[in-house]
Amino acid sequence: MRTAKLPRWLSSARSSAPWIWAALPAALCASSLGACKWSEFDDLEHETWVGSTEKPDVASSDYGVAIQRGARSGDGGTLVVIGAGQPTYSRLVYSAQGDSSLASGSLELNAQYGIGTLEPQPILLADPTGDDVSLVINSGANSIAVLTGGAQVNLHQVFVTPSTVSAATYMQPPPRTDAAHLGEAQPVQPLVGSGDLVLGTFYANVPTPQPTCKLTEAAAGIDIRALGTVRDGAVDDVLAWGAGGKLYKYPGSVFNGCDTIQPLAPPIDTGFSPGPGSQILALFGSLVVLQGHHDSDDDSFLQVYDVATMTAVGGPVSLPKLRTAAIFTSGATTYVIAGYPTAAVDGKTSAGQVLLFKTAETTGLAAQPAVTLNDAQPESSESFGRAVVAMPFNGAEVVAVAADNEIFVYFQLELADGTMLYEETREGR
């Protein structure tokens, strides 16, 4: 067999062991110069302003079906996250630097409260006057569970048959009217809607029987799909969006119960029949935003109304696939965070996206979103935006978005026009 010829210099260098060992470190040095620095990715990861937290060690298989802001004060921020599959109530605590961790005391709702199933879009409300949140759930056995609290929750039940949860809202109720506690002032508490009834949640000394009130229009009960409030003096009036598409305003006395009650003013026909999961969100003053959608046909409705005059403000935004919304306030400007979790992104079905619409007192919602958010690496069925919220963080508000088993927090946000909605909110950046 013919052997490979070596250059003469190699032949002469053969058996020069020192030469080889001198070449060894040289080769290693050369390799290190050409090597990739994987620490660059750590640096880049540190540079990104979107914090992403994947499902922590909780029992739920579908983490993040609902999110709500936790405590509003202090450094960092807290996010209450509801998981489905195995229903859980847990809190993600964000440090002032933006690092997230699962707070202790996560609740397994089935084991602790006998709640085995959640609605597709569970109602998770934030107490406008405190750090509490309330999860309103059909707990079966003719009862609706209202889990209220922060680090610890307390179970309150309202009893109704059937125990469908149609809507809920925090409200400032009027003083009690039951004989045992007549005239006692009440704190801000959830009002739960079920069918055409509303039920006030009493934290202590629950009246017996528990009061209910049927919301009617011309003696006919309305099928409640969303509840909201608008302040009327010291107490709130109750807003109800019926399945027929009309927006009603009732007195806050409904909290204390009644047989039936007529609207305070003629309702507004929004022209959109809301489906389950629709919302009435207080914007500012007497302005509210109605978020309505149909799961069946992806029709959506987003419109500002002045409930003082019961008139629409501006035009609606009818982009399909809307599922949820929240209010974000930046100084004097208010935005509506709208989640479209089934929207296709980069060809990925149900990857989901979130749009921020700027609002104005006179013109309502801007026709075009101020910014569109989606996962930079979208995946099919990611459901980005299936829950949205403005989370207090380091004294400001940041946008938090829930996706399938992943929570995104935007610690800095730049609008499409290049202006900053808010600068970096994390410390040490």
Add this chain to the structure above:
Amino acid sequence: MQSRVVFVVWLALCALALPAYGQPADALKKAQTAFDQAQLDYLQGKYDEAARGFQEAYGARQFPQFLYNAGASFHMKGKKGSDPAAYHSAVDAYRKYLAADPQAADKDKVETVIKVLEDEIKRLKDQPPVATPAPGDPTTTPGTATATGTAAVTPPAPSQEVQQLGDVKPRGLVVIESEPSNATIYVDDKRKGSFATTPWSGTLDGDHKIIIEKRGYTVIEKTIAADPTKLFVLFGAMSQQSFLGWVEITSNVPGADIYIDDKAIGAVGRTPLSQNLKPGRHTFWISAEGYDENKQDVEVVANEVTPIKAPLKGAPVGKLNVTGLGIEDAMIAVDGKVLCERGPCLKGVQQGEHTITVTRPDFKPYSRRIMIQAKTETQIRITLAPTPSRGDAIVAYGLAGVFGGGGILLGLQANKYRDDLRKEIAAGAPPPDSNDPRFNKGKIFAIAADSTFVIAGICALTGVYYTFREKGAPSTGLIDVRALALRPEIGPGYAGLGMGVSW
């Protein structure tokens, strides 16, 4: 042709040359005629006529060989008749011959002959001839002179010494002349050095190439077939060429090889050397074994003498003899310089320590540092071992290439992730999140690339190790040192020092 002597007139004793040089030519012709006749007379036993003919030839041209031939004729006459007078004439002619050519190569031999003949003359004088009786005369005895004169006188037989000298014959003669005279004569090859200068006469046997050269004249080259019984005359009429330059190359080392302008054509002569050369710049190399080569660039000017002195510096040398199976395909180098393009190699090497390297394609090189001693022959019998396959090294290099290529691809992918992320973070639409899979993918690709580079480096180093490691039996050499001895040698045509080997 009746004449047994060839008469050659070089360059046709050309018409141009005849008028100018008619007198010498006539004398030469006269000598030639006398030489021819004398040869005939000698062959017919007319020794007196032959001797006179040779003397007549000598009278025309004083070539000492004619005197020798005259002596030879008298010698044979004396021998045939035990004639003291003839012997005396022979001795006289021989003595004239030695007087005319004191440096004669056969001087000793001729002096011996003279001694023998003088003894023979004395012996013959002391021993009178013996009369041979007439047929039927019983009173006479052989060898005894009779008083009546009826018996023939029988000369005594030549002495044993004379008999041992054998018959002497006239010698042929080669005459080389030129016009102008005093030209340098080279025989066969200029590298042998100058032979004589014109005019020259003497004996040459066999075929030879005669080169006649003189400064400023054309070089004459002629091949002759010299006959020992004939007179061969080579006359060169040299035409003047003033456009040539004349170089005189000398060195402290006689016999050093001289190369001019192109070493590839070989040595043109040996020191000392004088010859014509075209004007212009020429390169001269003068070298001798055991000496450093002397190189000079010299401007040769037309019609002028350009002396070139080449002092050679050298050291004592020993012989290096490299042999072995397959050595004919091997190259032998000493101290990194090629000594022999291919073996076997027998060359002088300066005394001292040297590194001998023998290389042959597809074989392991042999390298050894050995001491070469003066006046010794160091013989190395090489056994070259075949170069083993470097397949393992090639495989290692291949793997290094594969891993290196893979590392590059992985690194490029990692860089792509990095650049995309950097770009998207800067653009912010949409901004990557902290759990963006590209962070981990890029990191994994970067680590994989680095790992692959490390593996490639290890493979490459392994390949280097496999390349250089000794594998299989090495090439070997059996070293044998022999002493070289110089001894005087004398031969028919030479005398000098010969070299023998003993161990």
